[in-house]
Amino acid sequence: xxxxVFGLGYVGCVSAACLAGMGHEVVGVDVNQVKVDLVNDGKAxxxxxxxxxLIAEFVGSGALRATGDVREAxxxxxxxLVCVGTPSEPNGSLCTTYLERVTEEIGAALADRGGRGGxxxxxxxxxxxxxxxxxxxxxxxxxxxxxxAGVDFGVAVNPEFLREGTSVRDFFDPPKTVIGELDPASGxxxxxxxxxxxxxxxxxxxxxxxxxxxxxxxxxxxxxxxANELGAVCQALGVDSHQVMDVFLADRKLNISPxxxxxGFAFGGSCLPKDxxxxxxxxxxxxxxxxxxxxxxPSNSAHLERAVELVERTGKRRVGMFGLSFKPGTDDLRExxxxxxAERLFGKGYDLRIHDANVSLSRLLGAxxxxxxxxxxxxxxxLADSVDEVLDHAEVCLVGTRDPAVLSALPHGAEPLxxxxxxxxxxxxxxxxPGYMGLAW
Numbered sequence: 001x002x003x004x005v006f007g008l009g010y011v012g013c014v015s016a017a018c019l020a021g022m023g024h025e026v027v028g029v030d031v032n033q034v035k036v037d038l039v040n041d042g043k044a045x046x047x048x049x050x051x052x053x054l055i056a057e058f059v060g061s062g063a064l065r066a067t068g069d070v071r072e073a074x075x076x077x078x079x080x081l082v083c084v085g086t087p088s089e090p091n092g093s094l095c096t097t098y099l100e101r102v103t104e105e106i107g108a109a110l111a112d113r114g115g116r117g118g119x120x121x122x123x124x125x126x127x128x129x130x131x132x133x134x135x136x137x138x139x140x141x142x143x144x145x146x147x148x149a150g151v152d153f154g155v156a157v158n159p160e161f162l163r164e165g166t167s168v169r170d171f172f173d174p175p176k177t178v179i180g181e182l183d184p185a186s187g188x189x190x191x192x193x194x195x196x197x198x199x200x201x202x203x204x205x206x207x208x209x210x211x212x213x214x215x216x217x218x219x220x221x222x223x224x225x226x227a228n229e230l231g232a233v234c235q236a237l238g239v240d241s242h243q244v245m246d247v248f249l250a251d252r253k254l255n256i257s258p259x260x261x262x263x264g265f266a267f268g269g270s271c272l273p274k275d276x277x278x279x280x281x282x283x284x285x286x287x288x289x290x291x292x293x294x295x296x297x298p299s300n301s302a303h304l305e306r307a308v309e310l311v312e313r314t315g316k317r318r319v320g321m322f323g324l325s326f327k328p329g330t331d332d333l334r335e336x337x338x339x340x341x342a343e344r345l346f347g348k349g350y351d352l353r354i355h356d357a358n359v360s361l362s363r364l365l366g367a368x369x370x371x372x373x374x375x376x377x378x379x380x381x382x383l384a385d386s387v388d389e390v391l392d393h394a395e396v397c398l399v400g401t402r403d404p405a406v407l408s409a410l411p412h413g414a415e416p417l418x419x420x421x422x423x424x425x426x427x428x429x430x431x432x433x434p435g436y437m438g439l440a441w
Contacts, residue, residue, distance in 0.1 A: 001025070001193060004077035008035045008066065011125060011160050012083030013046050013055075015145060018171040020058035022196060027405040028066040029073045039066035050168040070102075074109035079121045079189055081158070082106070086126050094129055096136060103137050107144025110153055121154030121189040129214070129406060133157050136312050137180070154186035156407045157206050159213040177201045180209025222292070229290045233279065236286035263440040265421040266304040266337035267327040270413045273297060303440075304337050308344050310419050310437055311396060317351055319395030322387070323401030324356035331358045338400045343376055353393045357403055374431070393418065399424060 001024050005016040008030040016028040016039075030036055034047040042056040057129045058064040062112060067073055074080065084098040103122075110120055124133055138149045157180035162170045176199050181187030187203050194201075204212075227245060234241035248255055260267075267273075276296055283290045311319060326336035333339050346352050360383075376382070384390045387409045390397065396417040401408065403406050407425065410418065414435035420427055430436040 001079055002077045003027070004029055004073035004080045006030075006037060006070075006073075006080060006082045006106070007084035007098075007126075008032070008045055009083065009085060009413055010046050010048065010164055012081070013039075013044065014048060014051060014162060014167045014171055015083060015125065015160070016064060017044075017051055017054040017058060018168060019193070020064040020100060021054055021172075024063070024193070026058075027073045027076060027394065028064070029068065029070060029439045030066065031068060033068055035274060036066040036068050039064070046065075048167055049165060053169065059065075070105040071109040071112060074106060074113055075117075075122065077120070078117060079123060079154075080106060082122065082124045082126055083160075084126055086128055094132075096128065096132060099124070099126055099128065099132070100140060103140045104144055107141045110141070110145045117153060119152070119185070121156060121186050123156045123158050123186075123190055123193075125158050125160050127159065127213050128157075128210055130210040132210060133180070133206050134182075150183035150186065152309065154189055155206075156186040156190045157181060157209040158190050159209055161216065162212075172197065174199045178209050178212050179203045180206040182206055183384040184372065225292045229288075229292050230281075232288045233283045233286065233290060236288045237282065262423065264423055265307070265439065266300045266340075268335040268337040268340070270326075270332065270334045273300075299319070300337075304340060304344075307341055307398065307421060307439055308348075310439065311345060311350070311398070312348075314396045315351075316395035316417065316419055318393055318395045319345055319350045319352050320384075320388065320390035320397040321345075321352065321354040322356070322397065322399050322403070322406045323421075324354055324359045327435065328402060329358070331356075331360075333359065339376060339400070346376070346378065346382070351393075352382050353384045353390045354379075354382045355387055355390045355406075358402065359383070 003019055003024045003026045003116060005012050005019070005026060006029045008016065008028045012028065016026045018027045028039055038045045039055060039059065042059040044052040044055050055064065059245050082102055083098070084102050086099060087095045106122055113120065124137065133155065137156055141153065141155065142149055145153060147153060150294060154355055159178055177194055179187045179190045179201065181190070181203055191201065223300060230244070232240035234244055253259065272286060276293065280290060280294045283293065321338065321342060324336065324338050324342065325331055325333055326338070342352060342354060384393070387406055391409065391411070394416045396419060398419045398421060400405065400421045402422060402425070412430070412433055417435045417437065418430070419437050420430070420441065423438065423441060427438060427441065431441070
């Protein structure tokens, strides 16, 4: 394919050289004439493993060159990759100035190009927040081109997952390829660009592709911060932190796995809250600052509060709840977030009915019974014996269980309103229906 790459920083330079290495005909574009001259002289404008040899080889073979002329690059290519920077503003917001400027220039060049050479596809690789492409960049392109995105020209978002220092290796062996497509033809064009690369390909809506890069980087930062905080606590307590993490990382069932990484309701139970509190307290006693660990429980409480706010926004007063124990298949109510939710709603004066097939006051014993009597002394009058009893009572239902009897009885339609706390198996269908609200989806 004939490819133009806008921006010859780390991402653009590596993308241009590696695409040339895959057999494409590539022209790099940059406003900085020094970078343009370096590439055309067969030299790398960035310091990166293997990049110098790649640029020298493919400039020499004629597969790669650079220019400062946007119009020339657009005229000679069928697909453009936008790799300009999106730095932070002083207040932390995303700076889209360079994105907007290059999009205007590409749009003007596409207007001059017209229909010559077939439909052109503009692919954004720059990191940008969800909504940036469809709400900001597509309107700019349509204004300058005088046409419709997805019809007269293609648009896609293709985030990169390149680490500085190993970016050439990462390009040729990516963890995944993500194509946010405005229309299928735009996605097809991007797919053809990476046809020979290994790894799973995900074709998703444009905003999803934009969000994935943030999910990755936020989690990477969280992992590093978690490991460093835990290491500091271990050091203060006289424990070998690397030995601890070696064992931690060996657990591929719960720790290094998809476990606990699907948005749902708040966590609870007899272990997680208690152990987090103990660990944070031990760190404080040892004068070790652990801002990530110390904010996990407050974050959990804030997520629970979102459910309360969803109920409040409905304006309804008769509320039903399905689920009460902290985990499916148990009657353990200790530190259950559903008990906490029921307590908050009851305290706010809502007329509440609750059904959990595993919870019966007559069977609750010991610490479990004591916990309920302390936190929800009025539980007996709130419990319903059947699913139908809750549905007949409620104007709005909170679903916190995957009990088959509950799932099969849940109605479709506007009444009662359903607030989904767990991402129901048919959530993707229900979310298009009136009366359905997902907690975080």
